[in-house]
Amino acid sequence: MKYCSTRNSKLDKSFDQIIIEGLSSDGGLFMPKKWPLINTNEIFNNKNITYPELASIILKEFVGDTISKNDLEKITQETYQVFTNDKVAPLIKISDNKFILELFHGPTFAFKDYPLQLLGNLFQYYLKNKNKNITIIGATSGDTGSAAIDACKDKDNINIFILHPKDKTSEIQRKQMTTIRTNNVFNIAIDGTFDDCQNIVKSLLVSKDLKKITELSAVNSINWARIASQSVYFFWSYIQSAQYDKKVNFIVPTGNFGNVYAAHISGLMGLPINKLYVATNSNDIMHRTISNGDMSLKDVKSTISPSMDIQISSNFERQLFESLDYDSDKLTTLMENFRKNRSYNLKGKILDNLKLFYKSKGINDKLTSQTIKKFYDDFKYISDPHTATSLNILDELNNDDINIALACAHPAKFPDSIKDSINILPDQPKKLKDLLALEEKYRDLNNDVNVVKNYIIDNIKKL
Numbered sequence: 001m002k003y004c005s006t007r008n009s010k011l012d013k014s015f016d017q018i019i020i021e022g023l024s025s026d027g028g029l030f031m032p033k034k035w036p037l038i039n040t041n042e043i044f045n046n047k048n049i050t051y052p053e054l055a056s057i058i059l060k061e062f063v064g065d066t067i068s069k070n071d072l073e074k075i076t077q078e079t080y081q082v083f084t085n086d087k088v089a090p091l092i093k094i095s096d097n098k099f100i101l102e103l104f105h106g107p108t109f110a111f112k113d114y115p116l117q118l119l120g121n122l123f124q125y126y127l128k129n130k131n132k133n134i135t136i137i138g139a140t141s142g143d144t145g146s147a148a149i150d151a152c153k154d155k156d157n158i159n160i161f162i163l164h165p166k167d168k169t170s171e172i173q174r175k176q177m178t179t180i181r182t183n184n185v186f187n188i189a190i191d192g193t194f195d196d197c198q199n200i201v202k203s204l205l206v207s208k209d210l211k212k213i214t215e216l217s218a219v220n221s222i223n224w225a226r227i228a229s230q231s232v233y234f235f236w237s238y239i240q241s242a243q244y245d246k247k248v249n250f251i252v253p254t255g256n257f258g259n260v261y262a263a264h265i266s267g268l269m270g271l272p273i274n275k276l277y278v279a280t281n282s283n284d285i286m287h288r289t290i291s292n293g294d295m296s297l298k299d300v301k302s303t304i305s306p307s308m309d310i311q312i313s314s315n316f317e318r319q320l321f322e323s324l325d326y327d328s329d330k331l332t333t334l335m336e337n338f339r340k341n342r343s344y345n346l347k348g349k350i351l352d353n354l355k356l357f358y359k360s361k362g363i364n365d366k367l368t369s370q371t372i373k374k375f376y377d378d379f380k381y382i383s384d385p386h387t388a389t390s391l392n393i394l395d396e397l398n399n400d401d402i403n404i405a406l407a408c409a410h411p412a413k414f415p416d417s418i419k420d421s422i423n424i425l426p427d428q429p430k431k432l433k434d435l436l437a438l439e440e441k442y443r444d445l446n447n448d449v450n451v452v453k454n455y456i457i458d459n460i461k462k463l
């Protein structure tokens, strides 16, 4: 399997190169040069298949010959052992054809654990073999940071710097990051939004000054390894529903467009998907884009689902590249126009192509909160506010397909919003309760690439 960039379709890189580089030096995102077809008969007929086994079958297609089948099986076994549910990602039945896929049974209680625990182990595998060290730089709207830090905190050959928008994550989300005290972990609070953090990270990843002193890598969903490993749970949920004569719809709470794009590639690899529903909060650029082509940036609003408070959905570039028939020149022109005008109007063939795969809805805080209450009243199901955006759509659907809404975070990560909606506090797992007493450590920095760059240069540990 070889990879190109959305900004240069002639590149020809292998998985071990693109997982470490994270972002292509031309500013584009890595993409596989062809879509592997998964032998769905085989995995659907295997009644005893486990999550780690499924993960190694799917990921083998993407890692190619950079990891042997045996080693990959070992890595996925080890990775998913730390998850606390025996199904790893259990499918909860709400009615005959409506389900919730719970993706919060990992160490930091959000779906990012599923790709990032694996990424940490893959990094370690490749670095050990090459005898190298790397510095990971990431931006977080709340959940990526803690999941990445947990996955890397004990790895010898990794330094990790995580930027979060100051005061814009929940208190628990922040404490999950800032109370980890191993000496390879650095938290930075940026005086700005998630998009500001993500822009700084994208500049740093291609910075020559930094590259002179360290190898750099990314843990945001701009890293293809994340998208590839997230595709596993879409297959997994369909296997758990065990209704192979039916098509499936997924409803995905969306910010950076990573999770819903992972759903989409599962379809390209053979999962019988009918439609993907993109659920946004009031930061609804993806809803406007898909419903009428209006890809225009607005100011980021703070909502009760902070991990979706994003305007520039990086992974949408991958979808656009695909919709433009993998023409990197056309994509580069489009992205330059978008960047310059902060707006782009999609029409004609591209918009038709998007509508083939996606539907969308924007769900504001009031509706989100009403949905938390409705699912508690109707099913005694307590959902976090991100999950509630997808449940709002799940509730409305009326079809003969299988419908699966993604539960992306544990409700206990957002106790205040739950209390406001149903007037009770969700049960707090012990690990989250214990956080409150721990001491925090992070650095406040201005929204300025050079300031952050200098901080990293001053603090990189010689590993």
Ligand SMILES: *Cc1c(COP(=O)(O)O)cnc(C)c1O
Residues within 6 Å of the ligand: 110, 111, 112, 142, 143, 144, 221, 253, 254, 255, 256, 257, 258, 259, 260, 307, 308, 386, 387, 408, 409
């Ligand atoms: C990251 C995150 C999202 C958004 O996912 P994307 O892949 O960025 O679209 C939604 N909900 C939760 C809880 C998250 O942590």
